[in-house]
Amino acid sequence: MTSTVITSLETIIVDLPTIRPHKLAMHTMQNQTLVVIRVRCSDGVEGIGESTTIGGLSYGNESPESIKTNIDTHLAPLLVGQDAGNINAAMLRLDRAAKGNTFAKSGIESALLDAQGKRLGLPVSELLGGRVRDALQVAWTLASGDTARDIAEAEKMLDIRRHRIFKLKIGAGEVHKDLAHVIAIKHALGDRASVRVDVNQAWDEAVAIRACQVLADNGIDLIEQPISRNNRAGMARLNARSPAPIMADESIECVEDAFNLAREGAASVFALKIAKNGGPRAVLRTAAIAEAAGIGLYGGTMLEGGIGTLASAHAFLTLAKLTWDTELFGPLLLTEDILTQPLVYRDFQLHVPRTPGLGLSLDEERLAFFRRDKTSTAISLA
Template identity: 60%
Template sequence: MNATISFIEAILVDLPTIRDHQLAMTTMQRQTLVIVRLRCSDGMEGLGEATTIGGLSYGDESPEGIKLAIDTYLAPALIGIDATNVNAAMQRLAKVARGNRFAKSAVETALLDAQAKRLGVPLVTMLGGAVRSTLPVLWTLASGDTARDIEEAETMLAEGRHNTFKLKIGRRSVREDVDHVSAIKRALGNRARITVDVNQAWSEVEAATGIAMLESAGVDLIEQPIPRENPRALARLAAKFVVPLMADEAVCGAEDAMELARLAAADVFALKIAKSGGIHAMLRTAAVGDAAGIQLYGGTMLEGSVGTIAAAHGFCSLPQLSWGTELLGPLLLKDDVVTTRPTYRDFSLHLPEGPGLGLTLDQDKLDFYRRDRDRIAVSGFRAI
């Protein structure tokens, strides 16, 4: 054993967004990250991140709950064990805590980052290597205002930053949402792909009506139109329409993927390292989808740079990623806690060079944006 885990810290970080971001379940004006810092006995440090959307409005874990789980259960279970054996560490966490996938994902990323730095290789090398160094990235049009969304899309196209756009719908009536999407599709024409995310907001009956109209409007992909608890209804909808349907909230792990594949309930799987429980767990889910002939898409929890780049390393290792990615999180934030933010150009995210994640923490910004900064300022304490 060359190095042991000596310290793990989970830090709540509140960052402002560039604009209001509307989803079916909430509207965001800021994003809360849980930044994980892991220190090893050989002086090596690793970074991880867990981020969810809108507190508990999206799923079962909140930023505050993630920090509590790490501080109280996950971190104590890892202190003193071999820092170089990531699989053994994650197996231990599986025995210590059920679920808590977001928290486990952040810890796994920190372990992988530290070990890759120790070996002097990019994190993706530890996953078998990259089959691509760039990832297509869409942009979410989520203001809810049709004219504003069209203007924003035109700007992105002109700058060469994005040529695929996702619309968050489900807050208004089906007809209002379809009219909004249709107007944007007409304005952009064949210059851009248009996808929609309903975030589980429709019933099966509403979805049947809405999907038919969206298909006629030329929408390219429809994400999670109905609640995740009803995969058989999703299968009925998938059999009825030509437009591809994507499962997101309905597919967390490989077991979900197997059931959806058995039911033929989705044409596309949205992969996310956080909801899977880590990069390796995401790769298991991707393998099931790939084997079943289901296309893959790299999803996001609107993470900051650490979580986004962690996901990018995983997605760059996948044999197929037919629908690109949604790794736009850092672009939605006014600021971040790394010294150099990710590079976006030519409609793609470029994987950083360098060992580990390829990122360096900005200590001053971390101190400024961390939620407990007043306590830190008073005590003069820096954990790492």
């Protein structure tokens, strides 16, 4: 029997506007840029993937431009002509030839899974072991920096039953002002919502020791990456002292990082991100390490659009325990979409379809309108 092979791989940079600026400790996003990946196969099946970063190079080692260049120049030529149905072999081939580049690899793996799901008539979640839920509770980030505005936004989300978990991005301002801002919001929402903070590595250990105590005393449920990812010993000391759980995010740049963090007791919760691990299959290896070590799981995001969000969701649906839920709200930040049907958020959850593949289709006209470069750069069989 002749196997189905990958015939072409195309990367498309898409710039989409957001509903508001999104403030992080290291950057303020004014829009979101996606790298859409289209894998076409000899049986006529096409798989769609997405690679998305936050803030260009201010967050990590890859940018939309570097992702596109590295896929077009180095990764795509390794895949064209390869067996489209053997995703494991395809990704191992990339790993042997290219170090890192986890964002680029994640988009490629997502596209290969989407194609294989369509080929077999199965949702991606079933290719990843089988879903144990159909929907995921989703957190919302309050990132305006204005206390009254953030409280009003949270109240609206509760009223329309879209979110009851709220994360606050802090660390860019003075510590006492950040703490007062968070505490005021928690007091306003009370027990109706979970309030968490993400510091994006902005504090040093001495500041974090005191701040984590204050936050815990005022009902904050979770503290994400308060100090530098490079200070794992400090993370372990802080995790042992903080009354509120400490979550590792930037500390996990690959599956091996997850093993070392677990071994050293540097966090009580892991943020799972397919982009930082190299794809949906790879992120489940990090989840397995956490589960073996008794570490809680949280479904993280790189603020992907609908494609990357569904790729993450299909992986998270398979986890036995997702104690800290998810933050797959990226599509809700966008004022425009490139999918024919938007993702479904209702009753505080993202509902994931059981249709083959990722369960989406591209709106070709909108994709053409929002793509940065109007010319095709598909890498294909000669």
